[in-house]
Amino acid sequence: MHKELEKFEGLLPLKLLREIEELAPQSKIKKVAERVLEEYTAARVDPGEAVGLVGAESIGEPGTQMTLNTFHYAGVAEMNVTMGLPRIIEILDGRKNPATPMMEIYLKSPYDKGKDIKEIALQVKEVKVGELVSEYSMNISELKIELKLSAEKCREFGLTPSIVVRNAEKLVKEGTMKAEGDTIVLKLKKRDETSMNDLYKLKEKVKGVYVSGVKGIFQVLPVKRKEEFLIITSGTNLKKVLDLEFVDATRTVSNDIHEVAEVLGIEAARQAIIDEVFKVIETQGLNVDIRHIMLVADTMCTSGEIKGITRYGVVSEKASVLARASFETPIKHIINAALTGEVDKLNSVVENVMLNQPVPIGTGLPGLVMKGKVAKAK
Amino acid sequence: MSEVFVNGQFAGTVEDPREFMEKVRSERRKGGVSQIVNVHWFEPLDRVMVECGRGRVRRPLVVVKDGIPLLTEKHIKQLQKDEISWNDVVAQGVIEYLDAGEEENCLIAFSESELTAQHTHLEISPLVMLGLCTSLVPYGDYIQSARLIIGARNLKQSIGFYASNFPVRMDMDVNILHTAQAPIVQSIMHDLSDYNAHPSGQNIVVAVMSFKGYNIEDAVILNKGSIERGFARSTYFRPAVAEELRYSGGLMDEVSIPQKEAKGYKSERDYRLLEDDGIVFPEAAIKEEDVVIGKTSPPRFLSSLEEYSLASNIRRESSLALKHGEQGVVDFVLVTENEEGNKLVQVRLRDQRIPEIGDKFTSRHGQKGITGLIVQETDMPFTASGIIPDLIFTPHGIPSRMTISHLIELVGGKTGALAGRLIDGTTFDAEPEEALRKELKRLGFRENGTETMYNGMTGEQYEAKIFVGTMYYLKLKHMVANKIHSRARGPIQLLTRQPTEGRAKEGGLRLGEMEKDTFVAHGASLLLKERFDSDRTIVPVCEGCGIIAIHDAIKNKRYCPICGDNVEVSDIEVSYAFKLILDEFKSLGIYPKLMLKNKY
Structure with missing residues (x-):
């Protein structure tokens, strides 16, 4: 770093310092830095500004114009995504399971050109035995089921009956599997009176047995975006997908915030919240400054885990009993406060409005500090 | 093989x-079966339903046979000459009534020109697709359907001459237009x-133009001269009703001028308009809070014996007075008895x-507007022939x-x-628009209805030709006089000490969450x-236990109900609502301690 700039460390953010170093002529670097500091200081939000409330208004007001929208992909499989207000509510509530989990899988260089994209996509899709079978025939006397596999499906997923048997065998403990041509013969191990019922149960069970692909990915849809091909999926499994060798792990995203937090950490989750909320707002054609959303994402993530803007999440962290009680479930909060002898310091807005006291925001924040001689009493 | 059901029962x-x-x-057409019978075949269940019960909505249609309506010119001529009646035509089977079920089996032509051999019936007039109010809108086929509905709805709210016996009626909330006219169109x-x-x-002259910005956002400009000549003048009638109720123990209300001893006695001034019978005299000009019917009621609770003996003397004032903001003249006084035999x-x-400014006007096409300005007749624009519009309508409402x-x-x-x-x-x-235009031209006007107009204030000619003509305008019953409301100080609620809500209670406008x-x-x-100071109170608080203390105004002493009077008591300023919630906590067994x- 330039010598002159070292003085500004701590005063200006690192990003700005780097930019100055890069762009400003060496001779004038001090002058530029001073001017930047001036502008930077002036642009900062004043102390006592109701940042959260302005953010809430800025997101809430355009939110009233949002339509309840589900977005449909035109094309092969039925794939819709919750968008609009329900999606925003879902994110901000910090819900564990999004209504429509989705991934955008970016591909590494040779794979993103579109060659064999369908095959690549199908490798990601979770395949269950039931999907491959075209016909079941049950042999009650010998207590076995013959599963006739559809050749077409097998070819599509690049599977053969023997591979299916190898992958599924361990998961079917009640029976033994054996590939015979294009059919799989499933024999029940146990042989007693109830085995007939067991055979039926086995048939139902084997349908849902995992064969290949990534678990949790129900549908895949290859799409072309600009020059490259990528795969959009319904259902997520970030951890497994990032492990795949053809996946560009730096850009692949999941819309399940909690999953992102688990796999990539809370910082990534914060970014995911921002991106997801902003995406919705953008598609609705609204104009909300991203910093409002960043603030919301920050408050949701500061504790290290994702907290929704609900009475169980962020609101429950509020210091004031009265503020919590005025949000939702007042009785619960009042009773708990009474039991533990909680003290309300009246440090925030809502409590002070309730007591009709000046709120410690804006002009209500500063106190007058006087330095002077105290007149001596004579 | 189909099942037959008569009025829903298998037959x-x-x-x-x-x-x-x-x-x-x-x-049925021949008269062998009653006119009331309708029959239809419900194909999915293969059932024939014969209906002759009550409660079916039926409508008349012209019967069509082989693509030719049975109703002929001859019938129409006879009908016009009163030689035959509607019922005769129905009896002849020329017109029949269908219910919703039978309609399902029929093919009904909308107009005579679209008749084919398949059609079974012909609509008497295409107008029947509209309701009564909707068909009162002229040229309804030249308007957006949504607007047509709004126009019809506005008609229902218009002030007019609803019944000629209005002077002897006691309807609630009545408006009568003074000089109502039949529409030209x-x-x-x-x-x-x-x-x-x-x-x-009323038919008035309307100019479509803007006027000094006072008719933005659908507002209309009125000509003061027109108003003074009686345009849209109306009278509002409202009855005040009082009943002499009977209570247990033979006690009852009494309509009379209240005695000075009565509980809640207002003031002599308030009762000044009452005659000896306790009722105002007709044609008395009354203002807000004047008593209209003087009434006293027996005391509410008779607790101790002592009070009982005085009960006949101490009565409760329960007169009927005008509400805040009301005024008028007593038009009619009616003394009668109701179903229970009480004096009414x-x-x-x-x-x-x-x-006045704020009154609502509309044409019949859903083009409503609020009066934005009333202009002196001398300042109004005028046409070359000297016609001054009664109302100026903004052109921005049209596109x-x-x-x-x-x-x-x-x-x-205008033509009419x-x-x-x-x-x-x-x-x-x-009548086609073309014909109107031609006639207008023949009458010596520009066929598109525009005219040269002059600025009433400067006398300058307007550059644009202004679209002027006569229109039927309605005054709607929403008048500012019934809605205007403001408050600086006023009544408060007993429990919360916050301002009351609503115009009727002279309430405040809530500054919400x-x-x-903001x-x-x-x-x-x-x-x-300061905005939330409406219910602020000064409360003495004991610094020892943190509970609200007592201020004894007689002894001018403050003391704490728990710690006694040897403790510091300080006044704090809080909202009364907060004091209330502290009391509520205490009632729940929660100790809210103020530090x-x-x-x-």
Whole structure:
């Protein structure tokens, strides 16, 4: 770093310092830095500004114009995504399971050109035995089921009956599997009176047995975006997908915030919240400054885990009993406060409005500090 | 084989449902089966339903045979000459009534021109697709359907001449238009419903132009001269009702001037308009809070014996007075008895309503507007021939709403007024616009209805040609006089000490949660506090136990109900609502302790 700039460390953010170093002529670097500091200081939000409330208004007001929208992909499989207000509510509530989990899988260089994209996509899709079978025939006397596999499906997923048997065998403990041509013969191990019922149960069970692909990915849809091909999926499994060798792990995203937090950490989750909320707002054609959303994402993530803007999440962290009680479930909060002898310091807005006291925001924040001689009493 | 149901009950089977239905229908037309019977075949269940019960909505249609309607010119001529009646035509089977079920089996032609061999019936007139009010809108086929509905709805709210016996009626909330007129542009429904005998609007000269910005956002400009000549002047009637109720123990209310001893006695001034019987005299001019009917009631609770003996003397004042903001003249006094045999007194109030800024006007095409300005007649624009419009309508209301009928009515009204005849504007069957234009030209005006106009204030000629003509305008019952409301100080609620809510209670306008947020967002902390000062109170607080202390005003002493009087008691300023919630906590067994700290 330039010598002159070292003085500004701590005063200006690192990003700005780097930019100055890069762009400003060496001779004038001090002058530029001073001017930047001036502008930077002036642009900062004043102390006592109701940042959260302005953010809430800025997101809430355009939110009233949002339509309840589900977005449909035109094309092969039925794939819709919750968008609009329900999606925003879902994110901000910090819900564990999004209504429509989705991934955008970016591909590494040779794979993103579109060659064999369908095959690549199908490798990601979770395949269950039931999907491959075209016909079941049950042999009650010998207590076995013959599963006739559809050749077409097998070819599509690049599977053969023997591979299916190898992958599924361990998961079917009640029976033994054996590939015979294009059919799989499933024999029940146990042989007693109830085995007939067991055979039926086995048939139902084997349908849902995992064969290949990534678990949790129900549908895949290859799409072309600009020059490259990528795969959009319904259902997520970030951890497994990032492990795949053809996946560009730096850009692949999941819309399940909690999953992102688990796999990539809370910082990534914060970014995911921002991106997801902003995406919705953008598609609705609204104009909300991203910093409002960043603030919301920050408050949701500061504790290290994702907290929704609900009475169980962020609101429950509020210091004031009265503020919590005025949000939702007042009785619960009042009773708990009474039991533990909680003290309300009246440090925030809502409590002070309730007591009709000046709120410690804006002009209500500063106190007058006087330095002077105290007149001596004579 | 189809099952036959009569009024929903199984009656038997028929081999061929079509043949059966045809038979019933032809018998009905011949008179062999009652006119009331309707029959239809519900194909999915293969059931023939014969209906003759009550509660079915039925409508008349012309019967069609082989693509030719049975109703002929001959019938129409005979009907016009009164030689035959409607019932005769029905009896002949020329017109029959269908219910919703039978309609399902029929193919009904909308107009005679689209008749084919398949059609079974013909609509008597395309107008029947509209309701009564909707068919009162002229040129309804030249307007967006949504606007047409709004226009019809506005008609229902218009002030008019609703009943000629209004002076002897005691209806609630009545408005009578002083000089109601029959519209120049009419529809057949005006004739059928005898609208011209009880009209609800006036034909006025309307200019479509802007005027000094006072008619932005659909506002209209009124000519003061027109108002002074009686345009849209109306009278508002409202009865005040009092009843002498009977209570247990033979006690009852009494309509009379209350005695001075009565509980809640107002003041002599308030009762000054009452006659000896305790009722105001007719034609008395009364203002807000004047008593109209003096009434006293027996005391509410008779607790101790002592009070009982005085009960007959100490009565409770329960007079009927005008509410805040009301005024008028006593129009009519009625003393009678109700179903229970109680004395019933009704006093009808009359108030003249002259159009003012804020009154609502509309044409019949959903083009409503609020009076934005009343202009001196001398300042109004005028045409080359000296015509001064009564009302100026903003042109910005037209493009987005697409109310073409509004414009056609304006041309039609102008033509009708100049030619001295009524214009037929029946929806689907009106005088064509072309004809109106031609006639207008013949009468010596520009055919598109525009005229050269001059600025009333400067005398300069307007560059644009202004679209002027006569239109039927309605005054709607929403008048500012009934809605205006303001408050600086006023009544408060007993429990919360916050201002009351609503105009009737002279209430305040609530500064709600979201409005509060805007103050916070601005950082206007102290202004916010002042806005919420409506229920502020000074409360003494014991510094020892933190509970609200007692201020004994007689001894001028403060003490704590728990710690006694050897403790520091300080006054704090909080909202009364907060004091209330502290009391509520205490009632729940929660101890809300206030810890005081010096602010400075």
